[in-house]
Amino acid sequence: MDFDFFELTQSLECSFSERVALRPVALCDAWPLFVATRNPQFNRHLLWPQPDREEQMLRRVRMIMEASRRGRLTALSAVARKTGEFVALFRFQPHATLPDTIEMGVWMHDKYWHGRYSLELGRLCVSAAFTLSERVQLLLGASAPDNRGSNQLMKAVGMTPGTMVQRDTEMGHQALLCEYTITRAQWAARHATGFSTFGDEGIVAKAPLRAAAPRTPVPEGLGLGLGLTLAVQ
Numbered sequence: 001m002d003f004d005f006f007e008l009t010q011s012l013e014c015s016f017s018e019r020v021a022l023r024p025v026a027l028c029d030a031w032p033l034f035v036a037t038r039n040p041q042f043n044r045h046l047l048w049p050q051p052d053r054e055e056q057m058l059r060r061v062r063m064i065m066e067a068s069r070r071g072r073l074t075a076l077s078a079v080a081r082k083t084g085e086f087v088a089l090f091r092f093q094p095h096a097t098l099p100d101t102i103e104m105g106v107w108m109h110d111k112y113w114h115g116r117y118s119l120e121l122g123r124l125c126v127s128a129a130f131t132l133s134e135r136v137q138l139l140l141g142a143s144a145p146d147n148r149g150s151n152q153l154m155k156a157v158g159m160t161p162g163t164m165v166q167r168d169t170e171m172g173h174q175a176l177l178c179e180y181t182i183t184r185a186q187w188a189a190r191h192a193t194g195f196s197t198f199g200d201e202g203i204v205a206k207a208p209l210r211a212a213a214p215r216t217p218v219p220e221g222l223g224l225g226l227g228l229t230l231a232v233q
Helices: 005-012 025-035 053-069 117-132 148-156 184-191
Strands: 021-023 074-080 087-094 101-108 136-143 160-166 172-183 195-199 201-204 226-232
Touching: 005 074, 005 117, 021 117, 025 053, 025 087, 053 074, 053 148, 053 184, 087 117, 087 160, 101 117, 101 195, 117 136, 117 148, 117 184, 136 148, 136 201, 148 160, 148 172
Parallel strands: none
Antiparallel strands: 021 074, 074 087, 087 101, 101 226, 136 172, 136 226, 160 172, 195 201
16 A cells, blocks of 8 residues: 555654644553453444453554554554543554555543543544645544444544444454545535644644534543544545
């Protein structure tokens, strides 16, 4: 696949919003993720099983780190700006079956399911992807029909539901998922949100292209795993 994941990583790793900042994924992220998996709801809608031991989570995170170092994907962690505490891990990687399509997955720590952190991070991811990569023209989100939190989150960032698809899981069965979409034009017209980046010129505020329309309210308690796919040209 002809896509520069190194460039995408460098663009996103210095991005931040009011309460959340992005950084490269690190092995130490495995421990808060393992703690999150002790909550039965964390793995309920994900495509991999609950780990029994810390070593399993360490192995999974190390594989993601190695793939990122080799330029096979972009892996970033979201942390709380005030404390540096782990909030979520998300990654951009080639879609398994759709050519020229990048898939994004997000794992949100259950400690941050409240306080609208999932909405803030979702808006940051969507706006950063469209703003910092001109090749991204379409965002696709895949979520289980009964994953109320993930479905409402995608609606809140401007996505609309579409087709139903089957996805293989590591547990050996297939998961039924609903795809949500938002185009670059739809995002720019109604759902662009501001965020900031830091570079040689200092802090740069990436303001919305125009005032955004009122958004779908998001109730407390969101933050279950969600998957997004990015179509690029």
